[in-house]
Amino acid sequence: MTQFSFDLGATDGRARSGVIHTPRGDIRTPAFMPVGTAATVKAMMPESVAATGADIVLGNTYHLMLRPTAERIDRLGGLHKFMNWHKPILTDSGGFQVMSLAGLRKLTERGVTFKSHIDGSRHDLTPERSMEIQRLLGSDIVMCFDECPALPASEAEVARSMELSMRWAARSRDAFGDRPGHALFGIQQGGVTRDLRAQSAEALTGIGFDGYAVGGLAVGEGQEAMFGVLDYAPDMLPRDKPRYLMGVGKPDDIVGAAARGIDMMDCVLPSRSGRTGQAFTRHGVVNIKNARHQDDPRPLDEACGCPACSNYSRAYLHHVFRAKEMISGMLLTWHNLHYYQDLMAGMRAAIGAGSFDGWQADFHADRAAGDIEPL
Template identity: 85%
Template sequence: MTSAFTFELRATDGKARTGVITTPRGKIRTPAFMPVGTAATVKAMLPESVAATGADIILGNTYHLMLRPTAERIARLGGLHKFMNWHGPILTDSGGFQVMSLAALRKLTEEGVTFSSHIDGSKHVLTPERSMEIQRLLGSDIVMCFDECPALPAPDEEVARAMRLSMRWAERSKAAFGDRPGHALFGIQQGGVNRELREESAEALKVIGFDGYAIGGLAVGEGQEAMFGVLDYAPQMLPADKPRYLMGVGKPDDIVGAVQRGVDMMDCVLPTRSGRTGQAWTRRGQVNIKNARHADDPRPLDEDCTCPACRNYSRAYLHHVFRAGEMISGMLLTWHNLHYYQELMQGLRDAIAEGRLDAFVSEFHRLRAEGDIEPI
């Protein structure tokens, strides 16, 4: 078993890359999609089911876990991997994004953020040092710097202020992280949709030095066109020999576009959240299982898909259990969505390795443009 965290680039096709991140808890094939396990569970899935979809790594959430059940309790119970029975790598976010979006009555200072819990109103303080401590108690393999992520659109002065504060916090995060062999710390580039601010942020992060680099502050309301505009240059500002992680993305076409632009890792709640609300993602686009057109349809969601929902159940059944409010609905649709996402990632990895990414992307868009199969 290796005790080091390493990244090996194996092939490129244009700006797109495929490789392997090695951690003491296992390998992560890139480009990688990380299912989100906010509260120490990928909702509606057993850990072994998540692994069966092809996921190499999942994401845990510092903000939610520090409030409930608390990082200290998880540490006493043997750490997050043991607690949730996931034996592969785990990445934890820093808590910054949730504090900005969920917490009530928050107060931001140079030191950190004071906020009231959205659960019970209790007061908490999150600083770069406390975020590092929580993530150490959780025992995650990849730790994220504590940062401030303003919602877009925002004035350049506000984006610049938040970015520079995040860079100071990145320095404090690195100092507090210390020397932890086998564990990695990722810096987070900020700067909104402003190229000069992105460049300034990337330079500041490279001076500090990290095991990997995230592109933060996107997928926060700016739209796909603006996001792709930033991704046309932002990944290349970051070191080529380290993993590049685009936070909080996204829809299948967002993922494909990000990979084309040189991104190695992504995460998003979309496939799991969609599964619980009756939305299935397929190679022919989105299927809304709520629609009456599925009530008498004996066909699977996708006849080429090998997930349990497609292998063993009809659209009619999936429509029925969703309408009836049965738990199996969210379970089957979430499994299908995660399976589809991981199949897409495997397709992208193979296409990059074989130098046929353009053809793969063309076929991806062609099938989606066709739309769902005709109703019976």
């Protein structure tokens, strides 16, 4: 059986391209992971997600443990079979959702006790329980359980939270055990404080993980502060392991993160925006709801090969959004995910060719030029 491994292929400056090998297939990096929160990438068939070029999707421990439950998914053959996705799946630990979505919650050294946002039922989530849930789901890449403090927070609060997360990381490692073909990633915390990030990285590498995430960013600190952390945080992590920036982001966030040495990213933005009438293109964001599109026979982006651009006009996409037809969210989500995967493929090729700086300049120039002129 193929074991989990990472081959770092090319570098260009701090940008990296490579391949993560798993028993369920290879993941080309830099990689963007569409988010399938409740065992589905909203408005998409799994075959369609694969057709956009995605090598891996993300599932959500918190949502799946509450509904339909990890035990039920396990009885039904695991998450891959359940959702008909046979490539790799990464599951998050549930920590972020407990902090942001759950009702009344109590945090202790042991873990978190919380009330479900669905029905108010009480649940415990600990490092051990998070590992058990992710084992029942059968995910290929498992995230250790951590605490995500909301920013802004005092440095003392961020330090306390980071130290707790490092103790939980060690417990996650112990509970994960020996699972050939499956990987466990540690999560660096420390907010926007360099010393705390260094302490966290030292603790994680001392425990030893198959990959490392930069956590606690994209939580309201702004792009400048996020890039400030990414200017040093990835280099604190082992060079020979994948580096994952959680919850990012907009296209220019993704390009900036890859330029700073990040290998994997995920975000709900392309699918969520598709359902609200926003399309990401080479020339920036197009709001298809705007009246300027109602008589426009041109595609969203003439250079895009997705079904929305190949087969439908802006006028049609405007019409079905205004008419609240389901096909609107389906076509725009497909387009957005296709655009994101094109972005990743472009970066991989440029890093491999040693032309990443020029590629980045062209990317920013195209976006700065803005959308095509109205007819």
